[in-house]
Amino acid sequence: xxxxxxxxxxxxxxxxxxxxxxxxxxxxxxxxxxxxxxxxxxxxxxxxxxxxxxxxxxxxxxxxxxxxxxxxxxxxxxxxxxxxxxxxxxxxxxxxxxxxxxxxxxxxxxxxxxxxxxxxxxxxxxxxxxxxxxxxxxxxxxxxxxxxxxxxxxxxxxxxxxxxxxxxxxxxxxxxxxxxxxxxxxxxxxxxxxxxxxxxxxxxxxxxxxxxxxxxxxxxxxxxxxxxxxxxxxxxxxxxxxxxxxxxxxxxxxxxxxxxxxxxxxxxxxxxxxxxxxxxxxxxxxxxxxxxxxxxxxxxxxxxxxxxxxxx
Amino acid sequence: xxxxxxxxxxxxxxxxxxxxxxxxxxxxxxxxxxxxxxxxxxxxxxxxxxxxxxxxxxxxxxxxxxxxxxxxxxxxxxxxxxxxxxxxxxxxxxxxxxxxxxxxxxxxxxxxxxxxxxxxxxxxxxxxxxxxxxxxxxxxxxxxxxxxxxxxxxxxxxxxxxxxxxxxxxxxxxxxxxxxxxxxxxxxxxxxxxxxxxxxxxxxxxxxxxxxxxxxxxxxxxxxxxxxxxxxxxxxxxxxxxxxxxxxxxxxxxxxxxxxxxxxxxxxxxxxxxxxxxxxxxxxxxxxxxxxxxxxxxxxxxxxxxxxxxxx
Numbered sequence: 001x002x003x004x005x006x007x008x009x010x011x012x013x014x015x016x017x018x019x020x021x022x023x024x025x026x027x028x029x030x031x032x033x034x035x036x037x038x039x040x041x042x043x044x045x046x047x048x049x050x051x052x053x054x055x056x057x058x059x060x061x062x063x064x065x066x067x068x069x070x071x072x073x074x075x076x077x078x079x080x081x082x083x084x085x086x087x088x089x090x091x092x093x094x095x096x097x098x099x100x101x102x103x104x105x106x107x108x109x110x111x112x113x114x115x116x117x118x119x120x121x122x123x124x125x126x127x128x129x130x131x132x133x134x135x136x137x138x139x140x141x142x143x144x145x146x147x148x149x150x151x152x153x154x155x156x157x158x159x160x161x162x163x164x165x166x167x168x169x170x171x172x173x174x175x176x177x178x179x180x181x182x183x184x185x186x187x188x189x190x191x192x193x194x195x196x197x198x199x200x201x202x203x204x205x206x207x208x209x210x211x212x213x214x215x216x217x218x219x220x221x222x223x224x225x226x227x228x229x230x231x232x233x234x235x236x237x238x239x240x241x242x243x244x245x246x247x248x249x250x251x252x253x254x255x256x257x258x259x260x261x262x263x264x265x266x267x268x269x270x271x272x273x274x275x276x277x278x279x280x281x282x283x284x285x286x287x288x289x290x291x292x293x294x295x296x297x298x299x300x301x302x303x304x305x306x307x308x309x310x311x312x
Numbered sequence: 313x314x315x316x317x318x319x320x321x322x323x324x325x326x327x328x329x330x331x332x333x334x335x336x337x338x339x340x341x342x343x344x345x346x347x348x349x350x351x352x353x354x355x356x357x358x359x360x361x362x363x364x365x366x367x368x369x370x371x372x373x374x375x376x377x378x379x380x381x382x383x384x385x386x387x388x389x390x391x392x393x394x395x396x397x398x399x400x401x402x403x404x405x406x407x408x409x410x411x412x413x414x415x416x417x418x419x420x421x422x423x424x425x426x427x428x429x430x431x432x433x434x435x436x437x438x439x440x441x442x443x444x445x446x447x448x449x450x451x452x453x454x455x456x457x458x459x460x461x462x463x464x465x466x467x468x469x470x471x472x473x474x475x476x477x478x479x480x481x482x483x484x485x486x487x488x489x490x491x492x493x494x495x496x497x498x499x500x501x502x503x504x505x506x507x508x509x510x511x512x513x514x515x516x517x518x519x520x521x522x523x524x525x526x527x528x529x530x531x532x533x534x535x536x537x538x539x540x541x542x543x544x545x546x547x548x549x550x551x552x553x554x555x556x557x558x559x560x561x562x563x564x565x566x567x568x569x570x571x572x573x574x575x576x577x578x579x580x581x582x583x584x585x586x587x588x589x590x591x592x593x594x595x596x597x598x599x600x601x602x603x604x605x606x607x608x609x610x611x612x613x614x615x616x617x618x619x620x621x622x623x624x
Contacts, residue, residue: 271616
């Protein structure tokens with residue numbers, strides 16, 4: 001590690017928020033000169049618990065995140081919050097607006113909050129999230145909350161980046177419940193029915209519990225269903241207890257190392273594909289392929305194989 | 313083209329729904345034996361107008377699609393509907409449920425409806441959508457509606473796959489309007505405020521129009537804002553007129569060929585990356601790389617470059 005990097009590491013280790021931000025940016029740059037720093041961070045990490053928190057717009061993700069941070073602080077944990085915006089550079093503003101609600105913790109040096117936006121198209125988050133997680137992990141944050149707006153792939157990506165994947169629902173959101181029943185069960189370790197003070201909450205909880213009971217456990221675990229009212233903190237301690245129970249399950253069953261190896265594999269794959277994409281964009285082979293398809297001489301799939309042959 | 317394929321093509325050309333489905337499945341298989349068929353379809357296509365329709369859950373996408381199909385039939389157009397589910401295999405059920413509302417057109421041979429689910433992780437839709445679009449285009453459908461649940465990447469992908477990208481919003485969905493103001497403007501050619509009979513609709517329309525007026529035109533076009541009430545058809549004819557206006561703009565400005573070349577380029581890139589991913593998964597280099605990172609000898613980015621070197 002270069003002297004300059006060692007300096008940033010030391011300052012960040014003391015909780016200097018600017019230094020932490022600088023470290024994350026340095027690592028995100030993926031400059032080969034930073035391999036030593038990046039390798040050092042890998043070596044120091046592996047201790048933090050990563051909780052993914054996802055759900056449709058309007059289910060109360062930010063309020064729940066804020067309530068979880070408060071409860072984790074009561075339990076004397078250092079907490080990193082990464083607000084992941086899958087909608088790319090564009091709507092960073094909207095998400096940052098939500099961060100206002102986190103103001104309670106702005107002055108607490110044991111809480112670090114950062115927004116991450118997907119910059120490039122291909123696997124941008126699949127690379128940026130592990131980078132930021134690793135920095136916070138290496139700096140000794142005990143719990144890292146990954147919060148993301150979820151519909152579709154981003155939800156699955158964030159679930160894959162977490163040790164414990166929490167999916168939030170709210171009563172009366174028919175679409176969300178449908179999606180949950182159909183597919184979210186495949187990625188969620190914990191299902192939260194937030195806004196539990198609303199009509200239909202008890203029914204939604206019972207409905208989800210029935211659905212969960214009918215599923216086959218994945219690696220010995222069936223999703224748990226918890227009811228919360230994040231606005232007043234109801235159920236938040238219970239939610240963290242269930243996350244803790246899931247953590248123990250992963251550690252004791254050996255599933256944790258399986259999950260983390262799979263995560264690392266996905267990260268390496270994302271880097272490899274991004275590199276190929278970058279080489280594609282630098283080369284002219286693809287423009288020639290477009291012309292060939294437009295002339296009706298070849299189909300897009302064959303054109304792609306030709307491009308790869310030229311490129312590699 | 314083999315005799316068997318010629319037979320399917322002929323039957324599909326006569327509107328045989330089963331034959332059309334079979335053709336789409338054949339092309340999706342991406343078997344090298346089908347290169348002739350696939351190339352033939354490329355040669356026959358380019359005439360259909362592709363309308364992308366996206367928006368958050370609950371804005372009324374399916375109802376709007378059904379209303380658009382009805383209006384297009386009144387205008388004597390043959391219509392293909394591809395309901396794209398970005399949430400992958402899991403929640404196909406939920407989306408297919410929505411199709412029930414399309415029952416009015418089930419017996420109309422000039423309307424073809426199919427759901428597409430993202431099967432693999434990487435760019436599954438980026439490949440499946442152009443395949444299906446090309447088949448319907450080659451078979452003479454005049455308009456192809458691509459409907460997708462949109463938050464995040466899937467929305468951008470579908471916008472990129474369309475000639476005209478329509479983004480639906482509904483009044484009272486604060487998140488959606490925020491997202492729209494922040495980012496959807498970057499991908500939308502037409503913005504629709506659906507459920508225009510609800511409180512706040514006029515305000516949302518005015519708000520969006522103000523926001524749009526402040527943007528720089530992309531290739532000579534600023535998004536148009538239309539108000540609709542899809543449940544009773546209000547505004548649907550106007551929406552189609554605006555789409556038609558956008559079509560004329562793209563044709564006359566020469567932007568259409570730019571857009572379609574970019575689309576083809578993205579499709580070829582998706583094929584190339586999927587091929588690399590498949591080679592990664594077949595090889596053992598990535599497992600060795602995971603072990604090296606776990607041992608703290610290298611960082612994930614360097615590990616990826618090593619894997620590519622081994623692989624290619």
